[in-house]
Amino acid sequence: MFRDGRPGNANLLIGAVLPADREIGVPEIGRWRHNRLTGLRSAQKTKSSAAPVYTDSYKSKSPMDETNPTINPDRRGFLKAAGTAAGVVLSGQNQGAARPLTEKDKLARIASNTWPLRYLFKNRTTGRRANPQAEAMKKKYGEITMLDFPQFTKDTFPGVYHMDLWSGVFGDVSDDSMYTQVPMVVGQTTRTAYEFDPSTASAKKWLDKLAGKIASTGAKCHHISNNAPRDICELDAEKRKAGIAVAKIWLDGAALLGTKSMRVNTGGPRIVPNAVATADYPKNDEIVAYLRNAIESYKEMADYGGNLGVKVTIENHWGLSANPMNVRIILDEVNHPYCEASPDFCNWEQEYMLYHGLAALAPYTHTNVHAKYWNRWKDNDVQRSVKILTNARYMGIFALEYEDGPWDGVEGARYLFKEVMAAL
16 A cells, blocks of 8 residues: 555555554545545544544645646546546556566565465364365365464465465364354354354464464464454344454454454345336335445444554455445445455456456555456456556555366465466
């Protein structure tokens, strides 16, 4: 992310993460983000001495206003410039880097990802059928736990030290005390899932141990792809409240690991309600209720994450977030520097979203994306997707999330490693 609002900052080009003593204040980040997206006039500061209020505009001019011709406090001028820039973003040309990246610079823009490697992780075997894919991968690469993953990252992806960790492989599966049992409905049956609970005493000890492993290997926990918080836009107030509580517990755990951002799914229906016929024009009042709840939830989580220095992100990952316009609505309404998009290259419902959806979320994306290959799509040009983001001056991390195709998880992640490096 442009933490100081200036394109071409060397610290940003080598990983978009500044040292702790270089972190800038929340209002400055928010001011840049708002000017970047809307170009509206500056805001009035509140007269009280309370915590900053994130309003529709910011008082002083962003440093980018004078260096970037697309930033214009006049809305008409901004929209005209933005229209011109949109064609450049989709074309995959004129990459917006200030200078060619060195090999070291490129490696600092990549993260390993536990999702495609999940079958390597030691798991709870009681009551589960054997998984042939997991058995084959463990036979080929060996079995690991999360405590092994920092070193596994450095050995498997030489030069890479950032990590994107999936919530489903946290903890020591031999110690039930660090897990919460959650009923899960799968088809017509209900089964019990064990989910890591960062608030338990045993889980906190384990997180301390993981933090030590991360530090000793020189790795960094950059992002947590979290499936544990649920019901974030749920119409049932108690379920939504419980989902937010789980997210806050995980944000505490993320902070212990020095994590920069954490995905929280929007929840609600996996397939969103559609508009219905009316006497004149179709209308979708049902989705408005879900959006309103999501906005309120993400505001609360962003405030909490902001106090910890951990951003809350929305990925195109089922439900409301499957449509990039819904993600933009939520982020625009929340309008908080600790709430942003973290798009996935392939999690779309139809093929025209593959690149257009990514371009729509690019201006809202600053910290983490999932660079994905998935054979669900015939045209899955990883390098084109990378360039859509870099052309939009994205300075964050590309996490290697292979989904499915001709390779196993390790081979697929290595393919993505090669493709992202070539595109940067």
